[in-house]
Each structure stands twice: as C-alpha cells, then as structure tokens.
Amino acid sequence: YMRLRLELLRCFAGSKAVNLTLCLVGTVSPCAFRPSQDPCASALVPLLRGHRSCSGSSSVLSLNKLRSITGISKLCNLKKLILSKNEIVDFPNEIQSLVCLEKLELNQNQIRVIPEGVFSHLPRLKHLRLNNNRLSALPRDLAACQGSLQYLNISNNLFRTFPQPVLQLAQLQELHVQNNALRQLPRELFQGQSLKMFKANGNPLREPPSEVCAGGIQQIRNYFNQLQHGLEQEDKRVKTMFLGTSLAGKSTICRSLKQGQTKLVPREERTVGIEISEFQIKDFTFLFWDFAGQLEYYMTHHVFITPQALVILVINLHM
Ligand SMILES: Nc1nc2c(ncn2[C@@H]2O[C@H](COP(=O)(O)OP(=O)(O)OP(=O)(O)O)[C@@H](O)[C@H]2O)c(=O)[nH]1
Structure with a gap:
C-alpha cells in the first residue's frame, strides 16, 4: 500500500500518452482513462479500482502516500507524469527513460536531491513543478532543457542561493521561486526577454530589494539597468x-x-x-x-x- 510498485504498467510500453495522472496523482477519477482510445489503459482501471485507495473519484495518491516509484522506465512514449502530493524522498531515476516527457510534476513531496543525468534525457520537457520539496540545488544538466522548458516552479523549498542552471533556460516564460531563503537574484535572469511571469515573494531578498521585486519584472529590469549605469551612487x-x-x-x-x-x-x-x-x-x-x-x-x-x-x-x- 505504501510502496505501490508500478511493475504492471510495463504493459503500457510503447503506448502513447497514457493518463498516469489517475494512478500516480489520483486527483482524477478512474473514468479519466479512455479505454476506448487506449486499450492498454483499460487493463489498469480494474487494477486500480481493486486498490483500496482508488475506489471512487477522490484523491488517490494523497491516500497512498507513495514513497518510491519503480517500473516506469518502459513508458517511453509518456508525455505527462504527475506525482504530486506524495511522500517521495528519492527522485525517481527511471524518469530519465521517459524521453518524450513534456510535463513533469513532483510537487509536494520530500525530495532533497535531484541527481545529475536525468534532465539531459528529457529534451522535450516544457513544464516542471518541483515546489514544496526540500531542495537546495538543481542539477547542472537541467540546462539540457534550454530549448524546451517554459514553466518552472521551485517555490517552497530550501534554496539559499539562486540555482545557476536556470539561467541557461532560454525559453523560460514563468518562474516561481517564492518562499525560499534567497537573498540575491542574478542580473542575467532578467537580461533576456522570454521571462513573462516571475514570483519571488517570501524570500529575504536584498539584491534586488523585496520592494523592487514586488513591482514585477519590468521594475527588476529597471533596477539592474540603473545599477549597471552607476546611478545608485547618486542616491x-x-x-x-x-x-x-x-x-x-x-x-x-x-x-x-x-x-x-x-x-x-x-x-x-x-x-x-x-x-x-x-x-x-x-x-x-x-x-x-x-x-x-x-x-x-x-x-x-x-x-x-x-x-x-x-x-x-x-x-x-x-x-
Ligand atoms: N545626564 C545625561 N542626561 C541625558 C543624556 N541623554 C539624555 N539625557 C536626559 O534624559 C532624558 C530623556 O532623554 P530623551 O533624549 O528625551 O530620551 P528619549 O529616548 O528620546 O525619550 P522618549 O521621548 O520618551 O522616547 C532627558 O531629560 C535628557 O536630558 C546623557 O547622555 N546624559
């Protein structure tokens, strides 16, 4: 019950975009599977219905309290994997086999470390939620998603310094870093024009000051521009x-x-x-x-x- 092994999901190997939201997150009812469109999925529905926590349409995984995930490495066509609200401590390394993945949500778990070498296998990843974990750093190879990643949420973690690999993410449009222990944000983050939404409240920011950050991206850009031109010395x-x-x-x-x-x-x-x-x-x-x-x-x-x-x-x- 606490360690729901997903060995049986191997039968999905090669199938396209299986809705794993149901079995991994459990916020969707079993009817979210579309057995008519995906014959493999129909095999899973009775399995999950038989599982104590899957009876009915309420949250499945919040009840399951998953601590580890194994047996997903053959789901190589999977595009979306939602593992939110569990008790996962170790980052599931098998995710590196899901080379078609576009959306990955691991928020509200207890992950402290993400090993190197996972993101370098996920060149199509567009959306990554890692908020509400215990992370204090991100792996360098996150930069491998620079051509694809548009949304990143690392809020409510333990970051004391801004994770440098994020600076390589040239397509990033939305970044959430709220409620960490960040004192400083790098100027380079605001130099490109791709970033449209940035949230950093709940950090003890000094550079730029919290008041500037609250004003939004344009104010932060103005602040750094002024610093660069030495205007701060006049104040x-x-x-x-x-x-x-x-x-x-x-x-x-x-x-x-x-x-x-x-x-x-x-x-x-x-x-x-x-x-x-x-x-x-x-x-x-x-x-x-x-x-x-x-x-x-x-x-x-x-x-x-x-x-x-x-x-x-x-x-x-x-x-
Ligand atoms: N002898 C001596 N008296 C002092 C000194 N500093 C302040 N006083 C006296 O202590 C009293 C209080 O000083 P204030 O400077 O008004 O104190 P405050 O902290 O501003 O007080 P509040 O207005 O109540 O907040 C005054 O009668 C001052 O003259 C000092 O260094 N030596």
Whole structure:
C-alpha cells in the first residue's frame, strides 16, 4: 500500500500518452482513462479500482502516500507524469527513460536531491513543478532543457542561493521561486526577454530589494539597468532609525548629532509618535527617524523599519 510498485504498467510500453495522472496523482477519477482510445489503459482501471485507495473519484495518491516509484522506465512514449502530493524522498531515476516527457510534476513531496543525468534525457520537457520539496540545488544538466522548458516552479523549498542552471533556460516564460531563503537574484535572469511571469515573494531578498521585486519584472529590469549605469551612487540618503525605551536618550543623541555638540533635551519634551528630520554630512543625507519610546508606540515600529535602514539602538546604562 505504501510502496505501490508500478511493475504492471510495463504493459503500457510503447503506448502513447497514457493518463498516469489517475494512478500516480489520483486527483482524477478512474473514468479519466479512455479505454476506448487506449486499450492498454483499460487493463489498469480494474487494477486500480481493486486498490483500496482508488475506489471512487477522490484523491488517490494523497491516500497512498507513495514513497518510491519503480517500473516506469518502459513508458517511453509518456508525455505527462504527475506525482504530486506524495511522500517521495528519492527522485525517481527511471524518469530519465521517459524521453518524450513534456510535463513533469513532483510537487509536494520530500525530495532533497535531484541527481545529475536525468534532465539531459528529457529534451522535450516544457513544464516542471518541483515546489514544496526540500531542495537546495538543481542539477547542472537541467540546462539540457534550454530549448524546451517554459514553466518552472521551485517555490517552497530550501534554496539559499539562486540555482545557476536556470539561467541557461532560454525559453523560460514563468518562474516561481517564492518562499525560499534567497537573498540575491542574478542580473542575467532578467537580461533576456522570454521571462513573462516571475514570483519571488517570501524570500529575504536584498539584491534586488523585496520592494523592487514586488513591482514585477519590468521594475527588476529597471533596477539592474540603473545599477549597471552607476546611478545608485547618486542616491546617498541613509534612513536612520533611533530605537530604545522611553527616556533612553534617543532625542538627545539625535539633536546632538545635528547640532555638532551635546544638546540635552528637557525631560518634559517627550517625543510623540515619530519625529523625522534631516542631517547632512558632506554629500550624505541622513534621514533621522526618532521614535517615541513609550510602550504604546511599540506596535507601530515594525511598519517603519525596513531592511535597508541604519538602526541605532539607544540604551541608558544608568537605568
Ligand atoms: N545626564 C545625561 N542626561 C541625558 C543624556 N541623554 C539624555 N539625557 C536626559 O534624559 C532624558 C530623556 O532623554 P530623551 O533624549 O528625551 O530620551 P528619549 O529616548 O528620546 O525619550 P522618549 O521621548 O520618551 O522616547 C532627558 O531629560 C535628557 O536630558 C546623557 O547622555 N546624559
């Protein structure tokens, strides 16, 4: 039950585009098979109906909890293979025999590693879903799909660095990398014009900043173009936030810096909300954000604190 072996599928060897969605994903009812069009498939329907999890039209594989798949290597005409929502840990190596494959979905499994040498046998692959696994890298030979792959989803994995083989995918139109641990995206990804849809939210991005990524592909392209032309050097504004408990001395440091000498703020002049001011040193402009230290204002702080800001935490050592 937990290790549904698909040896019996060998009888499909040579048949065209067998709807494996049914037996592997189970989101389609057994009637999705078209025995009239594919006589081999009719042999499988009773087999699956006899299987406990296949009775009825509900999700089959989510119940099966497949951990491994074997016996599919002879399905060499297969175009679509859906193995979503299982408990597959080891990438099924036999997929490399499915040389006609155009669509492969292995999302929502527990795959950590994809071995080298599988994708180099899949030159027709157009659609690849690997989201919701435990991947932190992609094999180099994914680049072999550069003439065909149009859709790639690697969201909800453990990528800390952007997988370089993706940069070779010249036909890629849609890329999902949400909810990983990416800090940086490569400029080359946005140099071609093929990419039409790109999603990267849920990553701790610094380069380009998350705010830029949220604006979409064109904004990301503009950002990199500006960087390339050195325009970023003209932006010398530094957002500076003063944080600390009430009466820690935030306003005092803020005013002392601006006036170039110690300037004690009278106790009765408490900050209310936020006081924003500017401070110039040479050609740098510091935008001072002096936050009120009273507890009731804490709730609003996180709204204003952005990753690019300089934060000065003020502590009164006598308290
Ligand atoms: N002696 C001494 N007093 C200080 C120093 N820094 C701040 N103070 C005094 O401590 C009190 C509080 O200072 P503020 O700068 O208003 O503190 P704050 O952190 O801005 O306080 P909130 O407005 O409540 O958030 C004031 O009376 C200041 O004069 C310091 O370095 N030495």
